[in-house]
Amino acid sequence: MTDTQQELPPEAMGNEKWHDTTDALWMRSSLSNPDAEAIVEVAEFDDGFRAVRDGKSSEKGTLFFTPAEWEAFVLGARDGEFDIPEEYLTEEEIKIQRGQTEVEAAWVPSPLNTPEAMAEYHRRQN
Known part of the structure; x- marks a missing residue:
């Protein structure tokens, strides 16, 4: 075992998908509700892998x-495979899920990003 392998966290051992997320640039939807129980955040790596x-x-x-798993997920989401049953949604959320509103979602940086990740975000924006 090399020194690098010994320094990896336990969840990285034997996990071929694992990537270091220390300074990953995490993004979330602009539609994320800060009062929700959970907010999905996604980080993309140079090799096409994603972390959620x-x-x-x-x-x-x-x-x-x-990358292949992510593509399959995105295609399934576009097809409604993961839609939330409407009885759990507000009227506004139902309209958004049905595509009946003019609301546009955008990816925005997570407030939990490290300063290094935010510097990378601003570098990419310029």
């Missing part, structure tokens, strides 16, 4: 996706 976490409870862990 709960932006309200990041200590719960991170899921990692290969």
